[in-house]
Amino acid sequence: MRPKSQYYSILVVDIAEFGSRANPLQLWLRERLYTLTESAFTEAGVDHRSTPRPSDRGDGFFWLLPGTVDRTDLTGRFVEVLNHRLREHARTSSEEGALRLRVALHQGDVAGDGRGWAGEELNTACRLVDIAPLRTALASGTRAGLALAVSADWHRQIVRHDDPSVASETFRRVPFDAKEIQGASAWIRVPGYDAPPGLTEAETAPPAGPAAPSGRAAPGPVAAGRTAPGPDTAPNRSGADGSGPFAGAVFDRVGQVFAGDQVVHGTQHFRWSAEPDDPEDPDRRPKAGA
Template sequence: MRIKAQHYAIVAVDVEKFGTRDNPTAFLLRKQLYSLVETALDDAGIDRSAAPDPADRGDGFFQLLPGDVDKLDLTGPFVALLHNALRDHAATSNAPGALRIRVVLHSGDVGWDGRGWVGEELNTACRLLDIEPLRTTLAQAGRAGLALAVTEDWYRRVVCHGTAEVEREAFREVPFDAKEIRGASAWIRVPGYDVPPGIPPMRRAERPEPTGPAPASPAAPGGAAGAPGGKAGTSGGLTVGDVGQFVHGDQYVKGGLTIRMPRRGEGGQ
């Protein structure tokens, strides 16, 4: 039987250093995690009445919400309320009982096969929970109760429009490479920080580029291959009208280029 998928918003959470806790502490943290996330969703005005039950992952869980949920409410008020609740928890807990979490927001088609939830987008959300930049920034963000990561698609649809609720300027882009995912990007934010600690600005050369061979440019009359409209200059140089774009280190150069060719007797043997 074909599995019928539906579009959901995906909220995935994972407890930092969960495997280091003894069993009684782990039981308590799991109970507190569910309670804090569900309360934050309710207080943010997000209706869970039509949502499936959360799906447990041992050291965390994911919650599927109907696809028409307000994603601004999830990205802004929900994250803020959850962060505040985690900070309140930290004020009364010792180190073994610390509850700090990684949070991921994504959306896409997910189906129920009678035993569990299945879908590429769900895999993506769970992969994103475990990327090293998200772990690193939470470890270095001592004042924070959580670190948030959103997929490139979520960032483009929700965050980049710059509404006050989501604090677009506080997000930083990071590479998203995990198992079958290669060359993607994600965006990370830590509440209470202007920029996520431990994440340097992503250089342009590190960002994913379209793959596939670049079209070859034919040689122009009187010029060189790959140099449309090239012509010999009167000073012994070659003027290239438009070389497109090339990279040198971190520098990108685009536009016209003049190459000076040495005359006989200049710099020769």
């Protein structure tokens, strides 16, 4: 029987610089990681006991949380409490025993087969925790115990709604390119900072739009009353002789949008009507003197 997928919030955590530690220290850090995470879940009121147990990844884990979990609490209160626990740990540990985390949040359908878990959204979450801007922000944010990345969907559904606990103004968008994921974006923050530290302008720039055929930039929206740019014309211009891809066109509707390659021959009139065949449409009535 095909394993059935279920919808989960996906938390992925990785310990920074884990592989550089001696084996006994790695085991101790793993123990501390689970203890601090479960303590943060409990204090933040996030139900983690009715879910599958976390799946260990050696230097971290992924944890599938049920769809009933409040994602605002997970993004805000849980992250703040976990960061506080990590800072407490830092005050009593040596540099060698430092426990600093990269954390990612995503959501979607994941299927289990009794041996483990699989699904595109789980792959996305695991790729997200490894992106270069997140590593840079954590390395630069020495006051914090963690750096957080959320997917674009998570940001749209949770972060952008400005709940005070989420600190939405401290997130910045970064490119998300990792193996099979190209041209996507993610959002990151580092608790205690107004913006993720250490990132260059290029690292916080939104991803570029898709290229148009023949290598030209992809066309954008065309404002009402303007012509779409063609390969031999300047943007939003027609030739003085009336030539151009929208030669003779009349645009009557405010907010009209055209994009992509357009070919127009002869005079074209674009009129708006909810019912194009409605004889009562004033734009379709014969004009006086016509």
